[in-house]
Amino acid sequence: MIIGGGFAGLAAGKALANKSGLHVVLIDQRNHHLFQPLLYQVATAGLNPADIAVPIRAQFTNAENVEVHLGRVSQVNLKDKFIQEGDIRVDFDYLILACGAQHSYFGKNEWEEFAPGLKTVEQATEIRRRILSAFEEAENEQDPKRQEALLNFVVVGGGPTGVELAGAIADIARTVLVEDFKHINPASAHVMLVEAGPKILASFDEKLSAHALRDLKDLGVDVRLNGRVENITATGVQIGNEFVQTKSVFWAAGVQASRLNLSPTVEMDRAGRIKVNKDFSVPGHKEVFVVGDMAAFELTSGKSLPGLAPAAMQAGRYVADVILKEIAGKKHDDFKYLDKGQMATIGKRKAITQYGRIRMVGFFAWMAWLFVHVFYLIGFKNRISVMAQWTWSYLFSKRGARLITERDWKLKP
C-alpha cells in the first residue's frame, strides 16, 4: 500500500510494478502526479497545468499488479495494518507513506486567504488569476494611489520557490505585459521578496546565494532580507514597521509535512515530519515506511535528507527494494544518498546550480536547469510541449497561458 503519488510514492510504485506475487494499491487524493518544481511557471502563465501534471493511473497502464485509487485516507491503523478510505477498509502487509508537505502559515492560517501558497495546480491558477487581475484592475483604476498599490507584488519566502516566483513576476511585467496596456506601465510593477533570514537560497553555497541576490536585483526585484512579516490582510502586508498596500501576496515560506490520522501516533519533528529508522521504517513498525517530504531521515553526516525531488525518488526506490528483499528473505543494503545537487532559476535567462564541487551561474546554469527540468518531466508529449513553449516564450517574450479563470463555473445572473 502506497499513500501519495508524488515523486517518492510514484518511484516506489514503479519499482514494485510487475513484481510477481505483489499486489500494490496506490492511493492519492488527486488524479495526477505533479511536477512541482515547475509549478511557478503555471502561476506566471508560462505553462499549462496539463504540461506538468500526468494522470497517476496512466503511469501504471502496463502494470497488472498496481491499482490506483483516487481517494482520501481518513485513518491509518499501524497496529492492525489497515487503512480506511471513505467507507472502504483496505488491509496491507507493507505500507509506504508519501503524502508530501503543505505550506505552513506558522499558526496564522487566516493569512491563507490573502496569501496563497504554491503546492497544487489549483493554487497555481489562483496565483495566476491574482497576478493577471491585478494588472487589469490597475489599468481600470483612476486613483493613482490605488493604482500603485495594485502594482505591488509581495512574495514571502526566499527559498527556490519564492525566488523563482518573484523573478518570473518581475520578468513578465517587464517583457510579456509591457506593451499590452494603455493606461499603466506594467514595467513599473514593484515586486518584493521578503526573506526572514539574512540571505536568500540559504541551502546553496554562500557565493551562489550572493550571485542569485544580485541577479534578482538586476531584474528589479526589491529583496528584503531579515524581513519580518507581521501581518497579512485583504489590503496589504505588514513587514516590520512598514505596511505595503497590495492585494497580491504569495506565500513560499514555511513548509509542514502533510498529516495523516495515524493510530497509534508516532514521533514527529517540529515540522511535522515522521522520524524514521535508517531504512525509512517507522520505529516499532518495521513494515511501515515514510518517504519524501513527510519523513525526517538523518543522513550519516548528521544532516537531514533534503526535501528535493531526487532525494524523494531515491528514497521511494530504496524502500521498494527493501520490501522486495525482505519478501525474498534477503538482507537489504543501507540507504546511500546520491546528492544530485540543486538549482534555481532567476528570471528567464539566469540560474544557479550546485552539484558536488561544480558551481554554475548565469546563462549556462540556466541551460543546465532547462535540460534537467525537461529531462525529468514525465511524459514524452509534455517534454515536447514544454520545450516548444519555452522556446516560443524565449524568442518572442510572450506567454501562452495568460488566462484568468474564475472558481465559479455557473452562469452569472
Place this chain on the structure above:
Amino acid sequence: MIIGGGFAGLAAGKALANKSGLHVVLIDQRNHHLFQPLLYQVATAGLNPADIAVPIRAQFTNAENVEVHLGRVSQVNLKDKFIQEGDIRVDFDYLILACGAQHSYFGKNEWEEFAPGLKTVEQATEIRRRILSAFEEAENEQDPKRQEALLNFVVVGGGPTGVELAGAIADIARTVLVEDFKHINPASAHVMLVEAGPKILASFDEKLSAHALRDLKDLGVDVRLNGRVENITATGVQIGNEFVQTKSVFWAAGVQASRLNLSPTVEMDRAGRIKVNKDFSVPGHKEVFVVGDMAAFELTSGKSLPGLAPAAMQAGRYVADVILKEIAGKKHDDFKYLDKGQMATIGKRKAITQYGRIRMVGFFAWMAWLFVHVFYLIGFKNRISVMAQWTWSYLFSKRGARLITERDWKLKP
C-alpha cells in the same frame, strides 16, 4: 464602444484598429477571447484551456487607438449614450453590443447545478472534472448497481455541441481510458444523447443529419430522438417515462442571448435576441448596433442570420465599416451574408460538412473540419499546439489534459 470580445466584437475591434480619429474601448468580463467551437475538446481532456483562449488585450498590442477593459457593464443608457462599468461612466458616440449567448434551461435554472452547459472555460473544466471523476468513482465503487450508474453519461441537446461532446465522451471511454482501470471496463460506459426533436443536427441537410446519426450510433452513443427531459436531479435525469441514474448530465440544449441592462428597453425575440435593422442598428438608435448571437437579424430569405462564428465575424466587420463610412459621410452597402457552411465532428475520425452544394461525410469531412478549425484559431502558437496535440492523440489514443482540478484552492484540513 464595443461590449464583448467574442467572434463578433473582436472582428469589429480589429476592423476599427488604427483608424485615425477613432478611439475604441472594448469591454469584456473575461480577459480572453474563446474559440468556442473547440470547447468540447477541453471538456473531454483533449486540449488545454489556453490552447483555445487568447488574451483579448494581446490582440490589440499594436493598435494605439484601442483600449481593452476587463469589466462588467452594469447599465447601458442608449438615450444619453453612456455605459456604466462599476463606478466608471464611459460615454460613447457609437456602441456595438456583442455579448453573445448563454445556455438557457427553459426556466428550470435549478437544473444547472446538475447539468452544466458548455460556454466558458470554467464550465469546460467542470465537465472534464465530472467525466474523469465518474470513472474514478466507478473504479472505487463496490456496489455493481451504483457502479453502472456512475458509467451513465447523458448529454442533452442534439445540436453540434451535444453531438461533439457525446461523440468525444464515447471515444475517450473506448480508447484513451480503456486500459487504465483494473476494476471497471471504461468501454462499457453508456453515453446517451437526448434530443427533443425528431433528428440530430437539424440545421444540416437531411442526409447529412441521418449520416451523423449512424456514425454516432457506430461509436456506441445511445441516441434518443423525440426525448423529453422532464427533470434533472443530483441522482439522475427523467427522460419521458424513464429515469436514468447518473451524476453526469451535460446541457447543450437551449440558448438564450446574454442580457444587458438597457435603458430604454428595446424589442427582443423569444430567445432574448435584440431585433435589429438591415444594418444591425437598433430601431430608434442608429448609432447602436447589435451583432453576433445577441442579434435577431433577418436575412432577405426571411431566415435568421445563423448563430455561427463566420456569421458573427462578418457582422462585426460590416458594422465597423458602417461606422467608418458614416463618420466619413459616405453611404454604406447592405449587409451580404456569405454562407461559409457548417460542420460537426462525430468522434475522432468522422465529421459532416456542408458548404453550399458541397456535402462531405466521413474521414474527408473530418480532415476539412480539422483544417478549418486550426486555420481560424487565433495565434500561431495555439495552432501549432493544437495540431501537435491532435496528431499525438490521433496516433496514440491518448489525451494530454486528463486533469481533475477542484474549485477550491485552499489547503484541506
